[in-house]
Amino acid sequence: MTDQLQAVTGPAATRSRAAASPLGPVALTTLLFGAFLPMLSFFIINVALPAIGSDLHAGSGELQLVVGSYGIANATLLVVGGRLGDGFGRKRLFLVGLTGFTVMSLICAIAPTIGVLLAARVVQGAAAAAMTPQVLASISALLAGEHRARAMAMFGVAGGAAAALGQILGGVLIEANVFNLGWRAVFLVNVPVGLLAIAAAFRVLPETKADRAQRVDLIGAALLALTLVLLLLPLTEGRPLGWPLWTWICLAASVPAVAVLGLHQHRSERSGHAPLIPPTVLRLRAMRIGLLLAVAFFTTFGGFMFVFAFATQGEAHMSPLEGGLSLLPLAVGFLITSIYGPRLQVRYGAGLILRGWLIQAVGYALLAVVALTLWPHVDPLRLAVPMLVAGFGSGLVMVPLIGVVLSQVPPAQAGLGSGILLTSQQTCLALGAATVGTAYLSIAGSNWGQGGALATVALAITAISVLMAPVTHQLRSSGKGA
Structure with missing residues (x-):
């Protein structure tokens, strides 16, 4: 995801961390929304898929993409988001990601077609990738010892709670059908929470940067995205379409795509750059x-x-x-x-x-x-x-x-x-x-x-x-x- 732990292990980082103000309860809670909301959004959608399919006339393959497109964008850009935060400021990237996530949640909630929903889910996953890495990075940079260990444990609890409660909350929201929103409520619920977190982040989050920011491996990120699309798109669309020729071509092409990604990562590391997935x-x-x-x-x-x-x-x-x-x-x-x-x-x-x-x-x-x-x-x-x-x-x-x-x-x-x-x-x-x-x-x-x-x-x-x-x-x- 990011070099956050690596960035706080050297002497300069030790001095920086000693001088930094520890995160207060409000600041830490605000940060933890960066772990909770993206995971909640991944799992809350599952219980709403049948209703989405009925309302937007989407097939099973498109419904799988509602889940998969978010995950692909998130996975591809997590490391990129972490390194951008190291270089431009973690509070700044957290706010950018949280704002984008909140706006895309609103667009998902009002999406008139399955195409609009899928496009918004891709951008929502990218926004989550800008937000989530800053949580661990800020905890590592601002806290030490027992305080840091406790905050790391709370990070795990936030993600686990979101995964476990997501579908339950989704079921409650759809069943309640407040203002006749139906499945749209599972996206809309992120908006007020996101706005509150944005306001709190502006006020209470301190800004931190890495002592030495790593170069962003955009080529590696693009190759990883290409590999995932070549693999996941035919797996989701192949069955409902009867496995046309293009699905088999994509699956076959994913093998050389993995090879090219691996070769690029080896060459990038040997040349002294920071690859997306370091072979060492x-x-x-x-x-x-x-x-x-x-x-x-x-x-x-x-x-x-x-x-x-x-x-x-x-x-x-x-x-x-x-x-x-x-x-x-x-x-x-x-x-x-x-x-x-x-x-x-x-x-x-x-x-x-x-x-x-x-x-x-x-x-x-x-x-x-x-x-x-x-x-x-x-x-x-x-x-x-x-x-x-x-x-x-x-x-x-x-x-x-x-x-x-x-x-x-x-x-x-x-x-x-x-x-x-x-x-x-x-x-x-x-x-x-x-x-x-x-x-x-x-x-x-x-x-x-x-x-x-x-x-x-x-x-x-x-x-x-x-x-x-x-x-x-x-x-x-x-x-x-x-």
Whole structure:
């Protein structure tokens, strides 16, 4: 995402941090909206997708793009946003991103067509990429010791709370249908919150910059965006269009695009520039393991949240509110582990993530049993136990993942490592909606139906969770105090 941690490890940064005023409660809360709002916007949309499709006459592929286009823009520009903040000022970039995010939320809310909505989602994702990196960068630059650790934990809690509560809030807003807004309320809710955060940021956020700003790798960002589009566009549009020739050409072209991206990153690093994805950081054993865990978790989690809304509001005939309430136990489990996770991380290290994979596997296996035996006669109560267990497990994986991995990375490369991990997070959330969503929709259209499709997705996540346990053990054994 940014070199924020790297920028505060040298002597000059130490002097700068010592002289800086610590963030007060209001300033820290304002900053944390930069973590909460983008993640909320990613997940709150899922429960509204059926209503959007009906109102704007959008097909399943276009609805997948409503999720994926936001994630692609966000993932592509996270590192760019971080480095622009280092050079031009983190408060300035935070305000630019927050203002753009708020304006695009309003445009999404009034979008008359699916095309306008998709375009606004792309710009909204780009604005979030300008805003979010400044949160960790400002925390790292302004706080130290226990205050910094607590603020970092709150950053994780903000993201976890947004992911867990997003679809519940979306269901409540759609069901309430205030002023007959329907699905548009899930975007409009960002506007007053964004305006309050903008006003507060102007008044209370201090400005910081890196001692030495890195050059922005715009070519790398463009190549990453091209690679993601070549991969995700055919995966989302191929099934509803009957897999025309252009989808296979795009998928084939994504392979050389990855190769060109990798070559550019190697050459950029050898020439002394700052590449988007530094190859030297990828060579670190802890980073490779952490990336594998991040890809497995965020792809499956993002995909599941996408398909769950379709399943509950489809054959199960739940309302958006009932579909959202079905996720309440998952949110409760997620929030509990978000709050206590940092304390447990000190005790168990990467062993906490290992336990999370196994608990998550149990939760999704129970969900598959419910889908296979009771479908479509399910309701929030019958789904409560599987969702609660899955929520506990997911929280134990997601909350400590980045911190545990970075604790095993040399401090000078921690900022770059955090950027790579957070970029992979956003990329894989979008990838999950494309891949898992396409697989679900294909199975749901067969004799298996939506219940069989949901059970298949749940069992696939169960298998991946079990496979990730020994991988996590490798991270555990390579770290200290895990």
